[in-house]
Amino acid sequence: MKILAKLYATLRKYAPPDNELGEFFEVEFNGATISDLIEQLGFTQEQARIVFVNDSQTSDLLSTLSNGDRVVMFPPVGGG
Amino acid sequence: MSKILRINMSDLGHKWETLPKKYETLAGRAFTSAVIHDEVDPTCHPLREKNKFVIAPGLLAGTMAPSSGRLSVGGKSPLTGGIKEANAGGLTATRLGYLDLRGVIIEGAPPAETKDWYSIYFGKDKCEVKKTNDYAGMGLYELIGKIWKDYPNKPGIIGCGIAGQRLHKGAGVFGNNVENTDPGRYAGRGGLGAVLGSKRIIAIISDASDGSRPEAKDKDRFEKGRKAFKDALENHALTGRLNNEKGEPYGALKNYGTNVLQNILNEAGALPTRGFRTGRFEDAAKISGEAVHDLIDKTRKKFGNKAEGKYGHACHPGCVIACSNVVPYEKTGKAQVSPLEYETAWAFGTNLGIGVLHDVAEMNRICNDLGLDTIDAGNAIAMFMESGLIDFGDGPAAIELLKKGYNSESAEGALVCSGALTAGETLGVSRIPVVKGQALPAYDPRAIRGIGVTYATTTMGADHTAGYTIAAEIVGIKGTVTDPKAIDKAGLSRTFQATTAYIDSTGYCLFIAFCILDDDSGFGGMLDTVNGFLGKDIDVGEYGMAVLKNERAFNKGAGFTAKDGRLPEFFHTEPLPPHNVVFEVSDEEIDAVYKDM
Numbered sequence: 001m002k003i004l005a006k007l008y009a010t011l012r013k014y015a016p017p018d019n020e021l022g023e024f025f026e027v028e029f030n031g032a033t034i035s036d037l038i039e040q041l042g043f044t045q046e047q048a049r050i051v052f053v054n055d056s057q058t059s060d061l062l063s064t065l066s067n068g069d070r071v072v073m074f075p076p077v078g079g080g
Numbered sequence: 081m082s083k084i085l086r087i088n089m090s091d092l093g094h095k096w097e098t099l100p101k102k103y104e105t106l107a108g109r110a111f112t113s114a115v116i117h118d119e120v121d122p123t124c125h126p127l128r129e130k131n132k133f134v135i136a137p138g139l140l141a142g143t144m145a146p147s148s149g150r151l152s153v154g155g156k157s158p159l160t161g162g163i164k165e166a167n168a169g170g171l172t173a174t175r176l177g178y179l180d181l182r183g184v185i186i187e188g189a190p191p192a193e194t195k196d197w198y199s200i201y202f203g204k205d206k207c208e209v210k211k212t213n214d215y216a217g218m219g220l221y222e223l224i225g226k227i228w229k230d231y232p233n234k235p236g237i238i239g240c241g242i243a244g245q246r247l248h249k250g251a252g253v254f255g256n257n258v259e260n261t262d263p264g265r266y267a268g269r270g271g272l273g274a275v276l277g278s279k280r281i282i283a284i285i286s287d288a289s290d291g292s293r294p295e296a297k298d299k300d301r302f303e304k305g306r307k308a309f310k311d312a313l314e315n316h317a318l319t320g321r322l323n324n325e326k327g328e329p330y331g332a333l334k335n336y337g338t339n340v341l342q343n344i345l346n347e348a349g350a351l352p353t354r355g356f357r358t359g360r361f362e363d364a365a366k367i368s369g370e371a372v373h374d375l376i377d378k379t380r381k382k383f384g385n386k387a388e389g390k391y392g393h394a395c396h397p398g399c400v401i402a403c404s405n406v407v408p409y410e411k412t413g414k415a416q417v418s419p420l421e422y423e424t425a426w427a428f429g430t431n432l433g434i435g436v437l438h439d440v441a442e443m444n445r446i447c448n449d450l451g452l453d454t455i456d457a458g459n460a461i462a463m464f465m466e467s468g469l470i471d472f473g474d475g476p477a478a479i480e481l482l483k484k485g486y487n488s489e490s491a492e493g494a495l496v497c498s499g500a501l502t503a504g505e506t507l508g509v510s511r512i513p514v515v516k517g518q519a520l521p522a523y524d525p526r527a528i529r530g531i532g533v534t535y536a537t538t539t540m541g542a543d544h545t546a547g548y549t550i551a552a553e554i555v556g557i558k559g560t561v562t563d564p565k566a567i568d569k570a571g572l573s574r575t576f577q578a579t580t581a582y583i584d585s586t587g588y589c590l591f592i593a594f595c596i597l598d599d600d601s602g603f604g605g606m607l608d609t610v611n612g613f614l615g616k617d618i619d620v621g622e623y624g625m626a627v628l629k630n631e632r633a634f635n636k637g638a639g640f641t642a643k644d645g646r647l648p649e650f651f652h653t654e655p656l657p658p659h660n661v662v663f664e665v666s667d668e669e670i671d672a673v674y675k676d677m
Contacts, residue, residue: 006347008340008343008344008347008370009329009332009335009336009340009343009369009370010317010328010329010330010332010335012370013328013329020365021365021368021370021371021374022343022364022365022366022368047317049317049555050344050554050555052347052348055347055349055658055659057348057554072347074343074344074347075317075332076316076317076318076332076555076594077318077332077336077340077341077344077555078318078332078333078340078341078550078551078555078591078594079333079337079338079339079340079341079369079403079421079422079591080338080341080422080423080521080522080544080545080548080550080590080591
C-alpha cells in the first residue's frame with residue numbers, strides 16, 4: 001500500500017533528498033503498523049517521539065495503517 | 081556574604097545592604113517577587129516613583145553549573161497592573177554572580193520636571209549613577225557598541241530603548257549578548273522597560289572584572305551534581321550535543337532552536353494563525369527552525385568564514401543547550417538578528433500570515449533596536465490587520481508600521497509599541513487575545529487546553545513560560561501521556577507553575593525541564609547543584625509555591641479577582657480549524673487551580 005510520510009527536524013535525513021521541508025513524500029509500504037513504517041524508513045521508535053496519523057496525535061505505534069494514510073513524525077522537540 | 085545594592089533615583093544615592101536572613105535562599109524570580117511583595121504598594125501607579133525595579137541573578141549564576149546564567153527582573157507591570165517577573169540570558173546574571181550580588185533594587189524617581197537621562201554603573205564595591213543624555217533616543221545596536229567602548233571591561237548591560245524611554249507598555253528590558261553584537265537578550269514581557277524609563281534610566285552596566293566565581297557551601301555535592309546534570313543535558317535528544325557520533329544532527333534545540341516548534345504546532349493544528357483564526361499556517365515550514373538551519377548552512381557554504389549565521393549559539397556564558405541562533409541575510413551572509421526564537425517567528429510570521437523569513441527576522445531586529453517585546457508587538461500589528469488598516473500577509477506594510485515606533489510624532493507608532501490590548505481597543509477590535517492585558521503567545525488554548533489554564537491562572541498574564549504544559553500535552557515529555565485530552569489540566573498547570581517558579585529562581589534555563597523530567601539522574605544532579613550550593617536541602621514544590629503565594633498576594637492587593645483569570649470570549653465561541661474545537665475548560669476548573677491560595 002501507499003503511505004504519505006512527512007519527517008521533521010533530525011528525522012529529515014531519512015526522507016528522500018528531493019523532499020521539500022513540510023511536504024509529504026510517498027512510501028511504498030510493505031508492513032502493517034506504524035512501527036513497521038519506522039523500521040522501513042530506517043530509524044528507531046525512540047527517535048519517533050511524536051507521531052500524527054491523519055492529523056491526530058498517537059502514541060500507539062502498533063496501530064495498523066491503511067492505504068493513503070498520512071503519517072507525520074518528529075523526534076523529541078521542545079522549546080518555547 | 082551576599083549583598084543587595086539599593087539605588088534611589090529620587091536623590092541618585094545608593095547603599096550596599098547585607099542580605100536579610102529571610103532572603104537567604106531566595107534568588108532570581110523568588111527574590112524579585114519577594115521584594116516586590118514586601119516593599120511595593122500593589123495599588124501604586126507602575127510608572128511613578130512608588131514602583132520598584134528589581135534585578136536578581138538566579139542562585140547559581142556565575143557558577144560552573146550548566147545553563148545556569150539566567151537573570152530575573154521584576155516590578156509592578158504597567159501592562160498587566162500586577163506583579164511581573166521576566167527573565168533572560170545575556171551577561172548580566174553572570175556578572176552579578178561574580179560580584180556576589182543577590183539583587184539590585186532601584187526605587188524612587190527623579191522629579192517629574194527632569195529632562196535628564198541616567199545610567200547606573202557598578203562593580204566590586206563601586207557604584208555610580210551617571211548622567212547619560214547622550215544614550216537617549218539611540219537605537220540599541222548602536223547603544224551597546226558605544227557602552228563597550230565607554231567601558232572596555234566587557235560589562236553586562238540591561239536597560240530600555242526608545243519604547244521604554246517613551247513609557248510605552250510594550251517595552252521590554254533588553255540585554256547585550258555574550259559577543260555584544262545584538263541587544264536581543266530580552267526580559268521582554270510586561271512592559272518593564274517602561275518602568276526603567278519612568279525612573280529615567282537607560283542602561284544598567286555591570287562590571288565584574290574584580291569579581292570572583294561564586295563558591296558552593298558543599299563543594300563535593302555541587303561538583304558531583306554538576307557533572308551528572310551536564311551529562312544528562314548533553315545526552316538528551318532535545319537539549320543535547322549538536323551531532324551524534326556519525327556527525328548527523330542530534331540535539332534538536334542546538335540545531336533548530338526553539339523554533340523547532342513551528343512545524344509541530346502546525347501539524348498539531350494548534351498554531352495560532354492570522355490573529356488566532358485557524359490552527360494551521362500553510363507557510364509554517366518556511367519560517368521554521370529547520371528553515372533557519374538550512375539558511376545558515378547555505379550561507380556558510382557560499383560565504384565561508386565571512387558567514388555570520390549560527391545555530392548552537394549560547395544565550396549566556398556556560399549554556400550547554402545553546403538554543404540561540406544568529407540569522408544571516410541570505411544575500412550577504414551577514415548577521416540580521418540574534419536570536420530568532422519560536423515565539424517571535426510566530427508573532428511576526430504565522431500570526432500575521434507572513435511566510436517570508438527575511439521579513440519576520442527584520443521585524444525582530446527592529447524590536448531589538450527599539451526595545452520592544454516581540455510577542456506584544458506582533459499581536460499589536462495583528463490588531464491593525466484585524467481592523468483592516470493593513471492586510472494579513474503584507475510583510476512590507478507590517479515592517480513600515482513597526483518602524484513608525486521610532487517616530488515620536490506618530491500615533492500609530494505609539495500604538496504599535498503599547499501592546500495588543502491598547503492597540504486593539506483603540507482600533508475597535510473585539511477579538512483581542514490577551515489575559516490580564518498581556519498578549520497570548522504561540523499556542524492556541526482551544527487546541528491545547530492545559531496551556532490555556534496557565535494563561536488564565538498565572539500571576540503574569542498570558543505567559544506560556546509560567547507553566548509550560550506543552551511538555552506533557554504535545555511533546556510527551558515524561559513519557560506515557562497516552563491521551564492528552566484525559567490530562568487533569570488544572571492539576572497539570574499548577575504543578576508546572578510551581579516547578580517553573582523554582583527553576584526561574586535557580587538561574588537555570590527553563591528548558592532544563594525537558595531533560596530533568598525525562599532523566600532521573602539529571603534531576604538528581606540538578607538538585608545536588610542547588611542544595612550543594614546552598615548547603616541545605618530545599619523542596620522544589622514548596623519553594624515554588626511560596627513564590628506563587630507572594631505573587632498572588634500582590635495581585636490580590638492590586639485588585640485582581642477570579643474574573644481576571646479568564647480567556648477572551650472568542651476562545652469559547654469560535655471553533656478553531658482544523659479540529660474545530662473551542663476552549664472547554666470550565667470557570668470552576670480554572671478557579672480550582674488556586675482554590676486554597
